[in-house]
Amino acid sequence: MSAPRHDAHMDLLVDVRRTLGAVADKALDLALPASCAGCGQEGKALCRECRPALDVRLAAEPGVPIGLPADLPAPLLQLEWCAPFTGVTRRALHALKYDGERRLAPFLGAAVARRWARAGAAGDALVPVPASPDRVRERGYDQAALIAAEAGRQLRLPVLHLLERTRATTAQFDLDRATRATNLVDAFRVGSGDGRLGIAGRWLILVDDVVTTGATLAACAGALMDAGALAVSAVAVARER
Numbered sequence: 001m002s003a004p005r006h007d008a009h010m011d012l013l014v015d016v017r018r019t020l021g022a023v024a025d026k027a028l029d030l031a032l033p034a035s036c037a038g039c040g041q042e043g044k045a046l047c048r049e050c051r052p053a054l055d056v057r058l059a060a061e062p063g064v065p066i067g068l069p070a071d072l073p074a075p076l077l078q079l080e081w082c083a084p085f086t087g088v089t090r091r092a093l094h095a096l097k098y099d100g101e102r103r104l105a106p107f108l109g110a111a112v113a114r115r116w117a118r119a120g121a122a123g124d125a126l127v128p129v130p131a132s133p134d135r136v137r138e139r140g141y142d143q144a145a146l147i148a149a150e151a152g153r154q155l156r157l158p159v160l161h162l163l164e165r166t167r168a169t170t171a172q173f174d175l176d177r178a179t180r181a182t183n184l185v186d187a188f189r190v191g192s193g194d195g196r197l198g199i200a201g202r203w204l205i206l207v208d209d210v211v212t213t214g215a216t217l218a219a220c221a222g223a224l225m226d227a228g229a230l231a232v233s234a235v236a237v238a239r240e241r
């Protein structure tokens with residue numbers, strides 16, 4: 001008796017997916033039970049056993065760890081991150097970015113809040129690094145914006161969507177280190193919306209998912225400083241080296 005109803009339900013799902021495309025796909029995926037991005041265990045998007053991986057640097061001293069080059073990209077005042085871009089952290093970021101698993105964002109945003117609360121010198125507001133509009137259309141969300149929303153809630157800091165991309169940049173991993181920075185010059189600008197008025201004299205904190213060379217953060221910080229920011233720091237979920 002229940003078989004025909006099930007078929008009708010599936011037909012409807014297929015129909016909705018076909019009609020509404022990628023965004024509906026993502027929404028429907030959220031109706032399914034999550035499995036842990038770290039270990040595959042069913043239940044939460046990130047299980048209790050895997051969560052500590054996001055906090056491995058929680059007690060680390062702020063700033064550049066001893067033994068690593070002092071590579072704080074100008075004009076950033078501070079750059080912090082929660083964990084190396086490996087293992088559970090890497091898989092969680094990948095699932096948020098490419099598998100539509102937005103239920104990971106609260107876990108990642110909370111880790112950012114914990115690290116910043118311990119290591120952050122100061123700051124008035126969070127500013128997510130914007131993904132390209134094409135990517136946002138494709139995924140139905142901007143992962144850094146979701147991470148910043150949760151971090152802002154926990155840190156009790158406003159989240160300001162001040163930046164926009166001026167053009168699509170070549171995928172960073174296709175470029176050598178030297179041309180990465182050039183690729184990003186003028187890639188970001190302060191948007192015309194709630195933008196400029198909120199920037200003057202403020203200490204802003206950029207939020208991103210993964211930082212590699214820091215060239216993206218430096219380009220964003222440059223745009224904010226040009227628009228009158230007092231200072232710009234940054235915090236990411238992970239750092240890749």
Ligand SMILES: [Zn+2]
Pocket residue numbers: 036037038039040041046047048049050
């Ligand atoms: Zn797990």
